[in-house]
Amino acid sequence: MYLARVYLDKRDLANAELIINAGVEASKTAEDSRALSLNLFNQAYLYQLQNKQVLALNSYAALAQTYKQLGKNSSLGSVYNNIGNIYFKQGDFDDALTYYQLALPLIDIEKNQQNYANTVMNIGRLFLKLKDYPQAEHNLNLSLQYRSATEGPVGFIETHRNLGHLRLAQQRYTDALTMFDIAEKTALRHNLSGQLIVLQFDKIEVAYKIKDTALMQNSILLLRPLLTPNIQPILIAAGHYFEALYASQIQDWQQAEEHINQLLEFKVYQSEHFAYQNAIKLASKVKQELGKHDEAIELLLSFNKRYQQQQEANRLSLLTQYAQLYKTNDKEREIAELKKLAVEQENQQLKQQQQNRLIIFSFIIIAILLLTYINFVRQRSRNLAKENALANALMEEKKQFFADISHELRTPLTVFKLKLEELEYDIADDPKSTYKLLSDRVNSFNALINDISLLAQHDKGELELRLVSIDIYDFFKRAGEELISLAKEYQLDPKVSICTISNDTAILDATRINQVMANLFSNACRYTTSPGQIYFSVEATETSLIIKIEDSAPGLNKQQQQQIFNRLYRADRSRSRKHGGSGLGLAICRELIEAHQGSIVASDSSLGGITITINIPINKSID
Structure with a gap:
């Protein structure tokens, strides 16, 4: 359990996974719920680091059941908040809100003010995504009541950042800068370099909106010494994007191209700090301004191709995670069958010993016992045959299930690819209609995944009713x-x-x-x-x-x-x-x-x- 934390901190995920899986099995064998809860937490954290969100949700679900058995309501609330964060990241806002609302009443405000404030802030952030600005403001201000710039500076900064993003969405640019400035002062006071970096990103975005070149330049100058080689690659990539944005604003196209080229090397397709589609548009504009029209076209073609490859990789990763879940369930059933067989074998040995003792009484009793034993063996054979037939039928049903799911995905994905190519080569008769079709396809994929997830919950006995x-x-x-x-x-x-x-x-x-x-x-x-x-x-x-x-x-x-x-x-x-x-x-x-x-x-x-x-x-x- 503790050794796994060492490997996780070192980001040695391969060894961490081996240690964690061994810890989970050992905890189950020992029937130690407390140890199991700690190992399941490590497992969920590992899957999140590996971007295996389906498996992370499965581990959190098992962890929630364990906390319920232990009666640890506050910890259960934290798990529900983490589950909500995963659904939020996946864009499933309905389920995210459901789990945030489950978490709130379980958290003791007096003992865990920061946890309560985090969950309330997450709800506000969700409503901001849904463009329900009054509700978002209500939740973010409520979260701020439990924040302190001294006792919990990171949460204090995050809440003000979200309030800044709310003002930005409402086009209240001066108010947005005020929120970012409050957060920036707190980050400077506590030497939180990571927070300082993203706050400069925020301020550059506002400055770009209001065309304040001086403010952009000031934030760029503050940003450069913070972007050291040892920070997260995604932050360095974002830094190149904002450098290119500033260079394009002052029409230094050569400098903009240098940063765009470095950004593209990171091959980032999703970022919380900038929209990659905007980065591609900026890159194309820079190439066009430099007269490199062929490079601009090649860049767009290359991006679309890599984006499709990334989408296919995500689909395969999702299918692999579901397959791993089914494989785990098969292993648990196999262990149960082995235990059952061991009990049957032990019972058989006891019966054989009893037969040997009864031989001394009489030949008639032996004959009766032999007939009984033969009948028992015959019945046992029939039962084994039925069990084998049932196991084979379940295996065929599972194979057919995966074959049908693959078939369900193949045709819409083919249409999805063709429509993307129409947009890519600008041959779509009605681009708006094509974009709507693509959006409908994505919605159908999400609906299919939600349906599979619900059925998987039912198969594992985890489907809960809120009566x-x-x-x-x-x-x-x-x-x-x-x-x-x-x-x-x-x-x-x-x-x-x-x-x-x-x-x-x-x-x-x-x-x-x-x-x-x-x-x-x-x-x-x-x-x-x-x-x-x-x-x-x-x-x-x-x-x-x-x-x-x-x-x-x-x-x-x-x-x-x-x-x-x-x-x-x-x-x-x-x-x-x-x-x-x-x-x-x-x-x-x-x-x-x-x-x-x-x-x-x-x-x-x-x-x-x-x-x-x-x-x-x-x-x-x-x-």
């Missing part, structure tokens, strides 16, 4: 209104019927049930031939909540009705691809309904299509 008391009528009335709006887009005739007693309530995970309704409404609208009908009904009894979604033609045969809840199953693949979707929606619906101890089935509809029937037990109170 709340809801008013059945109001809740499903809103769902019906969403269906009516969606159906009109598809030129369908919707009907909604909600039969419930006034003020009748149920205990459900509202977010998950909304997810189920959205999936079922979307399927019904997309696959029903227009003009057609959709009938949505809800009935509350004393013990159950019965939900039905019926649609008109086309329908499905009995075999298809039984299979539509299987993962990646499509009754009509060509029709499904035309309408989009990952093929996981109905499988997710089944997992979420079963998590509520309910059932979901498909049957023929009197309207000519299919009927999806959901039956959920009603609970009136939360235990």
Whole structure:
């Protein structure tokens, strides 16, 4: 556990991984939850350093479970905050906000003011990304109430930087500079060179916006002695970008080219300090100003090619991480099977000893025992055959799952590449439409990854419900209104019927049930031939909540009705691809309904299509 920290501090990640994996296994063997929590923390930190965010989330999830067992709520809050930071980095703001909100009530403000302030600041930073400026300002100012320039200077600086970025987004440039100046004075007082560097980046960006060349020059002069060879490469790369930006502002194109050439050597595609697309545009402009038109074109072509290679590498890394998760689960199952086999072998030895003692009594008893043993062996063989068949079926199902996922990704990625090439060579008929198509493709990739992540959580038993008391009528009335709006887009005739007693309530995970309704409404609208009908009904009894979604033609045969809840199953693949979707929606619906101890089935509809029937037990109170 402690040796791993040494390797992590030295950034010897290969040896750190070996030590950490051994520590996790040893902690599980010893059934030592405290040691396991420390090793899991090291593992999550390692995966973040390796940019393996999927594996980091998996380790944090295991760490959260361990902290729950230990009753360490404050530590659990810190884990939720870290999970939120990973989702924020991935651009998944909904999940990021969910985990930040889970973290807040777990953190003791009196004992951990800095942790509480960090989480509140992260929420403000998230709303800033969403351009909800009033909410962002509220959270950042709340975070500042728990900050101190003396006791926690780094947090104090970060909060003021975020407030500066908020002012910059609001085009309040003077206020932005005021925030950056406050942060800069604190960084100078505590000799925080890393913070000083990024603050100069911030000030140069403001100066460029307001065309204040003198301010840009002053920040550049402060920045140069700070950019020593031993700092992070990404900061050096950013330094070259801002040097080139300043040189272009004063039209020193030769100096700008020198810094641009050095920046491109770093091959940075994502940076929190500057947009790489802006760097490419600046580089092209510099080359054009110097009359190097061919180099400008070659630079753009080279960037697009390297960017595509980077995207492919990211995709392969993501698939590798999911494969590693499944491999780990297979190893755990293998260990369980070995333990089971050892117990069976021990039982077999005891039975054999008992048979040897009984031989002295009589030949008849021996014959009976032999017949019993033969029958036992025969039954055991049948059981082993069933287990082998089940294991083979699971293996084939896993192989098919990965094959289907690869197939799901291959076609949209091919289209994605072709559309990028259209933009690259300026042959797209409608660039705005092409950009929208690319954005839709990225959204579909994110949706597919979220679907896979949810199913992986369910397979590992980590799918948690956030149960709340809801008013059945109001809740499903809103769902019906969403269906009516969606159906009109598809030129369908919707009907909604909600039969419930006034003020009748149920205990459900509202977010998950909304997810189920959205999936079922979307399927019904997309696959029903227009003009057609959709009938949505809800009935509350004393013990159950019965939900039905019926649609008109086309329908499905009995075999298809039984299979539509299987993962990646499509009754009509060509029709499904035309309408989009990952093929996981109905499988997710089944997992979420079963998590509520309910059932979901498909049957023929009197309207000519299919009927999806959901039956959920009603609970009136939360235990």
